[in-house]
Every structure is written in structure tokens, then in C-alpha cells.
Amino acid sequence: SRARSRRYKLPPSVPGLPLIGNILQAPHDGQGPYLKRLGDKYGEMFTLRYGRATWVVLNSKRVVHELLEKRSAIYSSRPKLPMAQAIISRGHRMLLMEYGEAWRSQRRIMHGILGSNKRDIFRPFQETESKALLFHLLESPETWYSLLGRFSNSIIMSVVFGRRTTRNDSSLSEIYKVQEEFVPYMMPGASFVDAFPILANIPFLKGLQFWRRKGDALYERTKGVFQRPIDELRLRIQGGTQKPCFMTEFLASNAHSFSAEEVAFIGGTLIEAGTDTTRTSLLGLIAGTAMYPQWIHRARKELDSVCGPNAERLPTFDDRQDLPMIQAAVKESVRWRPANSQTGIPHCLIVDDEFEGYRFPAGTVFTWNNWGISLSSDFDEAERFNPDRFLGDDIDKVTKGHLGFGAGRRLCVGFGVAANNLFIAIARLVYCFDIEQDRVIPITVDKPFPLDADIEPYKVIIKPRSLAHRELIERECRSAALF
Numbered sequence: 001s002r003a004r005s006r007r008y009k010l011p012p013s014v015p016g017l018p019l020i021g022n023i024l025q026a027p028h029d030g031q032g033p034y035l036k037r038l039g040d041k042y043g044e045m046f047t048l049r050y051g052r053a054t055w056v057v058l059n060s061k062r063v064v065h066e067l068l069e070k071r072s073a074i075y076s077s078r079p080k081l082p083m084a085q086a087i088i089s090r091g092h093r094m095l096l097m098e099y100g101e102a103w104r105s106q107r108r109i110m111h112g113i114l115g116s117n118k119r120d121i122f123r124p125f126q127e128t129e130s131k132a133l134l135f136h137l138l139e140s141p142e143t144w145y146s147l148l149g150r151f152s153n154s155i156i157m158s159v160v161f162g163r164r165t166t167r168n169d170s171s172l173s174e175i176y177k178v179q180e181e182f183v184p185y186m187m188p189g190a191s192f193v194d195a196f197p198i199l200a201n202i203p204f205l206k207g208l209q210f211w212r213r214k215g216d217a218l219y220e221r222t223k224g225v226f227q228r229p230i231d232e233l234r235l236r237i238q239g240g241t242q243k244p245c246f247m248t249e250f251l252a253s254n255a256h257s258f259s260a261e262e263v264a265f266i267g268g269t270l271i272e273a274g275t276d277t278t279r280t281s282l283l284g285l286i287a288g289t290a291m292y293p294q295w296i297h298r299a300r301k302e303l304d305s306v307c308g309p310n311a312e313r314l315p316t317f318d319d320r321q322d323l324p325m326i327q328a329a330v331k332e333s334v335r336w337r338p339a340n341s342q343t344g345i346p347h348c349l350i351v352d353d354e355f356e357g358y359r360f361p362a363g364t365v366f367t368w369n370n371w372g373i374s375l376s377s378d379f380d381e382a383e384r385f386n387p388d389r390f391l392g393d394d395i396d397k398v399t400k401g402h403l404g405f406g407a408g409r410r411l412c413v414g415f416g417v418a419a420n421n422l423f424i425a426i427a428r429l430v431y432c433f434d435i436e437q438d439r440v441i442p443i444t445v446d447k448p449f450p451l452d453a454d455i456e457p458y459k460v461i462i463k464p465r466s467l468a469h470r471e472l473i474e475r476e477c478r479s480a481a482l483f
């Protein structure tokens with residue numbers, strides 16, 4: 001180990017205990033703010049140790065760009081996370097696959113459905129579900145937070161499984177529950193076995209592996225949740241009621257040689273990756289608008305000149321070029337208060353590398369301090385929800401200027417679909433509704449929104465802008481909401 005420390009040089013280390021390192025320091029909740037505090041103290045890059053695992057936390061847009069983006073050929077693997085991947089996902093979650101052929105072939109499939117040439121497939125569903133969202137908000141504004149989740153989930157369910165999501169859909173609650181338990185296992189220091197992966201490989205110790213019982217139980221539940229939509233789809237195919245969709249084509253195609261369980265995880269990954277991320281970005285949009293309403297006046301000027309000052313029609317995708325404030329708000333809602341990837345998603349270096357005097361060994365884990373960077377001096381008045389910061393040349397490039405969609409070759413494969421989900425929802429929400437703080441219970445955003453989607457994350461008042469806007473929603477959105 002002395003030879004190793006002579007050969008390599010890592011950024012400042014956060015002091016920890018011998019052998020286990022920083023493992024007891026990671027909080028169970030509020031991991032994003034915890035990494036922010038460390039970043040404020042230790043600087044642009046710092047090192048955390050969890051047993052045998054070394055994590056370098058990147059704490060500025062600059063170093064993320066230099067390493068994860070410019071050197072993405074060697075910074076795009078995933079670390080071995082025995083708990084999250086080997087145990088809970090049995091190696092099947094594409095999000096956590098190491099850089100290699102298995103990941104590449106699944107990424108190609110995802111790209112085939114989510115890539116820029118396929119985004120038109122999503123549009124009718126984004127149109128319909130955003131109309132349903134407006135109508136549901138009119139009908140039951142007190143359930144506003146769960147309506148955002150239904151909207152996000154129903155779009156991806158329609159494309160992948162050819163069915164819409166109802167309000168109080170039990171399959172959606174099940175997805176939320178497994179995701180809420182799974183996401184923290186991707187954060188630094190989440191599980192003892194990630195620090196000592198060798199423990200997971202000692203068969204005679206299996207009975208003593210206290211983490212395994214929890215992991216196995218979550219795996220069983222996840223498998224069930226991911227398998228259920230496929231079983232239901234097969235029943236609809238037998239009954240002759242199934243519409244063509246990604247999964248009908250995928251199951252009928254002979255081109256792939258995936259096991260039944262792999263197919264369930266491909267469908268499940270699309271649904272889990274595509275639901276909660278969009279939901280929490282919209283939670284950011286609504287909180288940000290209620291707290292910092294200045295931007296909305298300029299957005300409405302654009303919307304009113306395109307759709308009429310008196311609720312003549314709803315905004316559509318064809319209006320995009322005339323609505324730069326909405327395009328900017330899409331990016332700001334992904335930047336402002338990241339929840340699902342508050343500590344980034346870990347990347348892994350596959351060969352030794354040198355950077356600005358540091359020498360990193362292959363196998364070092366790199367994550368970007370997503371919450372911390374979003375709230376750092378990399379952004380002017382970072383605390384404020386201020387879409388104006390994204391107006392300019394890169395307005396059409398939704399991944400540029402922030403790190404909400406990650407970086408390099410692992411960049412979110414669904415970013416185009418996500419941006420369109422957000423664009424149509426934000427344009428229509430802002431055109432039709434006033435969004436205000438509750439004066440008695442003001443919104444606080446000092447920690448990420450809860451991943452438990454059944455919790456009302458804050459109090460807010462959402463009401464139609466005028467009688468004309470209410471009538472527009474009743475006229476144009478009712479049929480989308482009744483199904």
C-alpha cells in the first residue's frame with residue numbers, strides 16, 4: 001500500500017477511520033447537501049474512501065468537463081456496486097452496467113427507441129398526457145404532486161407497453177417504492193459490501209451476510225414489478241386488445257437473444273428512468289416558479305403573443321422556436337434542485353490516468369457533485385430559479401450548461417424525450433395556471449425533494465389564470481383526461 005501511495009496521487013482526502021474510511025459518515029438522508037458541505041470545505045476535487053473503494057468527487061463544471069466529457073473513453077464505466085447491481089439487480093440494470101458489450105447492446109436498443117429520429121413517436125402521447133395533466137389539475141388541484149408522476153409515467157408506459165397510467169395506478173406506486181429504496185444504493189458509502197466486494201463472493205459466508213437478505217428481498221420485489229407489465233401485455237395480446245408498442249415489437253423480434261428476466265429489466269429500466277426524473281424536475285419547476293415568479297411574466301408575454309392573450313389555444317411543439325423562455329425553463333428545472341441524481345451517478349475509470357498533478361489508479365470511482373455544483377458559484381445567483389441564465393446560443397441544446405443529464409458517454413440516453421416531456425408540460429402549465437406560494441407555509445428547498453412520491457413535498461397554490469383559461473382546459477383537455 002505504501003508503494004501504491006507513492007505511485008498514485010489523489011485529491012485531498014476527507015479524514016476517516018482506518019480500514020473502513022468514510023463509511024460511517026454518509027448520512028441516510030440528504031446525501032446531496034452532505035457532499036456540498038464537503039465540497040465547500042475541500043475544494044474542486046476531493047477523495048472519499050469506503051474500505052477498498054476510492055471515490056473522487058468532482059466539484060465544478062470545469063473538472064467534470066475535463067474528465068467525464070473530454071476523456072469519456074476511459075471515464076465511462078460503472079464501479080462494482082455489489083449491492084445495487086449484483087444483488088438487487090442481478091447484473092441486469094443497464095444504468096449500472098460496466099463499459100463493455102452488454103452495456104453497448106442495451107444502450108443501442110434504448111437509443112433506438114429514445115434517439116432523435118424516434119422522438120416524434122412520443123409526441124402524440126406528450127400532447128395527450130399534458131392535456132390530461134391540465135384537466136386533472138383543474139379537477140383535483142390538491143393532488144397536484146401525484147398528477148406530475150402520473151403524467152411522466154403515462155408517456156413512457158404508452159410508448160413502451162401501449163397502455164396509459166391511471167390516477168392511483170397500483171403499478172406506479174410499486175415502481176416508486178422499489179426506486180425509492182434502490183436510488184440511495186448508488187450514492188457514496190451506501191452499503192458495507194460495496195466497500196469490501198470480496199465479502200459478497202465468499203459462498204460459505206452467505207448466511208452471515210446481513211445485507212444480502214435486504215438486497216435479495218428488494219431484487220424479488222423489483223423483478224415482480226418489472227415483470228408485471230409484461231405479463232399484462234401478454235394477456236392483452238391474447239385478448240386481441242393490445243396496441244403496437246415498443247414491447248410488442250421487441251418480444252416479436254428474433255434479433256435479440258435476451259432472457260425473460262433481461263427483457264423485464266430493459267422495460268423496467270425505461271419506465272423507472274423515465275418517470276421519477278421528470279416528476280422531480282417538475283417539482284423543481286413549480287417550487288422555483290412559486291418562489292421566484294419574475295421569469296413567468298416574460299414567459300407569458302411570449303406565450304400570449306403565440307397563443308393569444310385570452311386563452312385562444314394551447315401551446316404546441318410547433319411553437320418551440322417562439323418560446324425561448326420555456327426552453328430555458330426546461331434546463332433550469334433540471335439544474336435547480338436535482339433529486340434522483342443529487343450525488344451524480346458514479347462513473348469508473350478503466351485505466352490509470354493523470355490530471356493536473358494527480359495520478360488516478362484504474363478502478364477509481366468518479367462522481368459529480370450534482371447538488372453542490374448546481375448550487376455553486378458555477379452559476380450566477382445559483383439559489384434562484386432563473387431560466388434567463390440559459391437564454392443564448394445553446395438554448396436548443398438541452399444538455400449544455402448544466403449537469404442534470406450527466407456527462408460523456410453515459411449521458412442520459414432519454415434526454416431528448418425528457419426535454420420534450422418538460423417543454424410541453426411547462427408551456428401549458430405556465431400558460432394556463434397561476435402558481436403561488438402558500439403564505440402560511442412557505443416553501444423550503446434546503447434539501448432534495450423526497451423520492452417518496454406519495455408525500456406532498458411542499459405547499460403550493462395552483463389555480464387557473466382566468467375564466468378563459470379554465471374554459472380552454474375544459475374545451476380542449478377533457479377528452480384526454482377521460483379514459
Ligand code: HEM
Binds near residue numbers: 277341409410418
Ligand atoms: C428530466 C428527466 C431526466 C433526468 C434529469 C435524467 C438524468 C439522468 C442522469 C443524471 C443519468 C446518468 C448519466 C451519467 O451517468 O453520466 C441518466 C441515465 C439514463 N437515463 Fe435519464 N434522465 C431523465 C429522463 C430520462 C428518460 C425520459 C429516460 C427514458 C425513458 C431516461 C433513460 C436513461 C437511461 C436508460 C440511462 C442510463 C444510461 C447509461 O448508463 O448509459 N432518462 N439520466
